[in-house]
Amino acid sequence: MTSTPALRALADRLGDRLLLPGDAGYDDAxxxxxLAVEQHPAAVARPADVDELRALxxxxxxxxxxxxxxxxxHGASxxxxxxxxxxxxxxxxxxxxxxxxxxxxxAGVRxxxxxxxxxxxxxVALAGSSRVVHTVPFVLAGGHSWFSRAFGLGSASVRAVELLTADGRHRWVSDDDDPELMRALRGAGGAFGVVTAVEIELFPARELVGGRIVFDGADLGPVLHAALAAQESAPDTVxxxxxxxxxPDVEAAPPALRGRTIVTVQAVSIDGAEVLDDVLAPVRAAGGVQLDTIAPIGIEQLAAVADEPTDPSAGYxxxxxxxxxxxxxxxLIAAWQGPAGGAVMLFEFRGLGGAIAAPPARPxxxxxxPQRHVLSARAIAVPGIEPAVQAGFAAIREALGEAVADRTFGTFLEAEPSYAGAYEADELARAESLRRTIDPEGRFRGNRDFG
Structure with a gap:
């Protein structure tokens, strides 16, 4: 660390709030x-306030x-x-x-x-499916929510942003005083400074209902076709x-589920149980229901719908x-069930449309x-499996041909190093031009570049 004297001096002042390689706690921090992404920063800082941010x-x-x-x-790449x-x-x-x-x-709130x-x-706020994801980076990277069909992506709910820029100023920014910066922050916020807080719009929900319906893999085809039809027929409030x-047939999996294929349909309505039951009736009739948790919920229970893991893991x-x-x-089913798809553990498709297909409420x-779905696939990272996983992803992509676009949500890019997989080239060029203006030294490194 002899090449970083200023950082070493600051570490003496901040103690365990600034960890250098070799320090106790550095590797965990x-x-x-x-866990499949390896990060080796020059230091890890946990500043207590804005003054310490400026010192950093x-x-x-x-x-x-x-x-x-x-x-x-979550956005490591x-x-x-x-x-x-x-x-x-x-x-x-x-x-x-x-x-x-x-x-x-x-910015520290989940x-x-x-x-x-x-x-x-x-x-309701435009939250995603996990309770442990941080709110600020989620909305600044677009943020697909259970409520996006009704109200738009999470970025559209951002009314103002509090951030520290490269010139040392810490301030609230809104469309009234800096519309160009706000446009860029709604999608690529981390590249323009340290965002310390956001102000987001909230939306009314008449009656919140949600949950999941689980089927055995023997019903995979009929259930997924019924779910696809349900997505097409659902109102924007669903x-x-x-x-x-x-x-996987591994010890960590529940014994009753090891080696099995499970089909799950998750749904949320802001307009009550009757509307949701009408949408899901053909899904329930498509196979033998093994678990049905659809019920009225409070907004504080939203994460129970997907019941996603809350601990870090390694995956692709x-x-x-x-x-x-x-x-x-x-x-899609044939590719996943074929020889090339064997390493891909899961695929999911979410119905889009509604407000997602319309111009955002805020630039x-x-x-x-414009597409009607977002399709994702995942696999557990174990030694030596990555080539087979990537071959499985490629087989799915090839099987769908022109039905698949070249873009996805910014929050779905995972370890991809560029925003090019999420946003249009002209938007990226515009944002990059702004970044060079407000951070001419390139002092801030976003999770992705604009190439």
């Missing part, structure tokens, strides 16, 4: 959510380093060599004004905490996701927008999506 900025400039902001590491990894757990405030339908959320703060208000999972993912019809779904890089 640098580890991202996806000054030290990084003095030592020729960058700052890379990852509240929880590279090694981070030459950068200080900044965690923002200390910025943990939540303020809700139910009358004005607005919330201010700090979605589960926001949902709990909304309990009893009759309002979201339907469908997935097929091969449960692929996702793209798609237009699936019955023939394309059959091709954003993450604009409208």
């Amino acid at each position: 640098r580890t991202p959510w996806n 900025l000054d030290a990084a400039r003095a030592d020729g380093l960058q700052l890379a902001i990852q509240p929880g590491g 590279g090694s981070l060599e030459g950068a200080v990894l900044v965690r923002t757990a200390a910025f943990d405030g939540i303020w809700v004004d139910a009358a004005e339908r607005v919330a201010r959320v700090g 979605w589960g905490e926001v949902l709990e703060a909304l309990e009893g208000t009759g309002l 979201a339907v996701h469908a997935s097929a999972l091969r449960v 993912s692929w996702a793209r927008f798609a237009d699936l019809g019955p023939a394309e779904l059959d091709a 954003a890089i993450s604009g409208s999506v």
Whole structure:
């Protein structure tokens, strides 16, 4: 570390809030959510306040380093060599004004905490399926929500952003005072400074109902076709996701599920049980229901719908927008069940449309999506499996041909190093031009580049 004297001096001052390679706790602190991504930053910082953020900025400039902001590491995509990894757990405030339908959320706050703060208000935020994902990076990267068909992507709900820019200013920014920066922040926020909080719009929900219906793999074809039809017929107040999972025959899996294929349909309605039951009736009739958790829920229970894992793990993912019809779904199933798809553990398709297909309510890089679905596939990372997994992803992509687009949501890019897989080239060029203006030294390193 002799080449980073300013960082070393700051580490003496901040103690365990600034960890250097070799320090106790450094390896745990640098580890991202996806354990398959290796990060080796010059240091890991957990600043207590804005003054310490400024000190980090000054030290990084003095030592020729960058700052890379990852509240929880869900967006990790590279090694981070030459950068200080900044965690923002200390910025943990939540303020809700139910009358004005607005919330201010700090960069260290996870979605589960926001949902709990909304309990009893009759309002929803544009949250995703996991309670442990941090709110700020989710909405700044677009953010596909259970409620996006009704109200748009999470980025469209962002009314203002509080951030520290490369010139050392810490301020709130809105469309009224800097519309060009706000446009760029709604999609690629981490590339323009340290975002410490956002102000987001909240939305009314008449009656929140949600849950999942689980079937055995023997019913895979009929259930997924019924789910596809349900997605097409559902009103914009209803979201339907469908997935097929091969449960690994490993000790960590529940004994009753090891080696089995499970088909799951998840759904959420903001307009009551009757509407959702009408949408799901053909799905329930398509196979033998083994579990049905569809019921009225409070917003604080939203994460129970998907019941996603809450601990970090190692894995590989692929996702793209798609237009699936019955023939394309059959091709998808065949590819997944064929020899090349054997290493792919899960695939899922979510119904889009509604407000997602319309221009966003507020200007954003993450604009409208014309495709009717987003398709994703995942696999567990174990030694030596990556070539087979990538071959499986390629087989799915090839089987669907022109039904698959070249883009996906920014939050679905996983370890991809560029935003090119999420946004249009002209939008990226516009954002990159702005970044060079407000951060001419390139002091901030986003999770992805604009190439």
